[in-house]
Amino acid sequence: MRIRRIRGEDAEAFLHLQRQLDEETSFMMLEPGERTESAEATAQRICDVVARENHTILLAEVEDHLVGFIEAVGGRWRRNRHSVYLVVGILEAYTGKGIGTRLFEEVEAWAAEKGLHRLELTVMTRNERALALYRKRGFEIEGVKKDSLWVDGEFVDEYYMAKRLG
Template sequence: MTITIRRATPNDAAAYARIMGDPAVFGGLMQLPYTDEEVWRTRLAESCAPGKSDLPLAAELNGEVVGSAGLRPVSPALRRRHALMLGISVAREAQGRGVGSALMAAMCDYADRWIGALRIELTVYTDNEAALALYRKFGFVIEGTFRGYALRDGRYVDAYAMARLHPDPPRIASTTAAG
């Protein structure tokens, strides 16, 4: 079993629509039923456009796209440029096979080692035990609870606000002047 993580492209739209269209997946996300390949092609084209700071990732298992993840700025406000929002999804047939961990490792590495983000933020439904375990594994902690956060299958459900702070924020190495 080989998991490959790469930057997503608009050509991944069909795979994204397949993954996000599965009731076992979209029920844990802020997606709606009846997703569409063209909608995903447009979203991916926008997030991949030159000058965008989004990081859309695709996970392939033995050559097939089975997961997606992304980091994007939380806000255009200059005082929030240190924070990123994370989203992730894994196809039903690939859950529990390390795909989520591979995507999380890639996103945390990118945020920590290449762009110096201080915070990665996310929201997760309070009953999504698998996702909570994955996020905790990568250092995310619950910072609050949103009551009645989203409508899911005809009922309002709660969600947690979670975040991970950079474990070793970048700093300038101290220098000693030769005397």
Template structure:
């Protein structure tokens, strides 16, 4: 049974391990395999989560099965008065758990948080070739607003991304 909850500070190490596993499991996350470990630390992640998530500024929810974190969604709220009503979304779900409704539940829970916190615009990017994720986002109300040409360099090639948003 999948359980959805806020990330507790005592689970930071487990969350760090999930992020690193996702980096190796898919080409669709921002980091290359092992790049996260080279560019940031567990302590930096902990401080970020304490400063932004635990304080209620940003949204971070994890999905667990048998106490193992299997996915997450994070919304980082705009930091300025002019974009405080927006949030940028990142989602990651272990391959074994995709297609089981976790993403849809994450987005439903995110919508509730956003409405409670006066967020009216949710936005994200997705590689144009990632049809599975694009379909999930469209199913949950996101629309393509544009294409970011050659915005990523993956496996030796430049790839385009869709810029997608949802107005609540």
């Protein structure tokens, strides 16, 4: 398994990974079939990511097959450029194999290299596997978003979580 930065030529495979994640878990934001972005639009989004100093997407590959990712979306303004919002997804067949830990190690190293100070994310309160990983990586719960999402016919709360670097 290797972790690497996304490239323009990853657009189709990355879109496929995201759609597969939408299908196999209710913990991602989009429902199955809701991701309508084309491969061309994904390629443009990747170009936009690569162009920003405080934004990146790291990919987890196993035998040249994308199995997970972590995206760090940096603040756009002077007052929040030091913060990045994280989105992470790992295919079900590859969970519990240390990939999440490696993705977080790499994104934290990238953030430190860029002089960033704060990593933040939201997570459904019932996503125990993700919560365990985030806590292990030093993230703390800062608040609760009540009835934040509508998932499988019910309202779901989310935790705001963050980790300060250095």
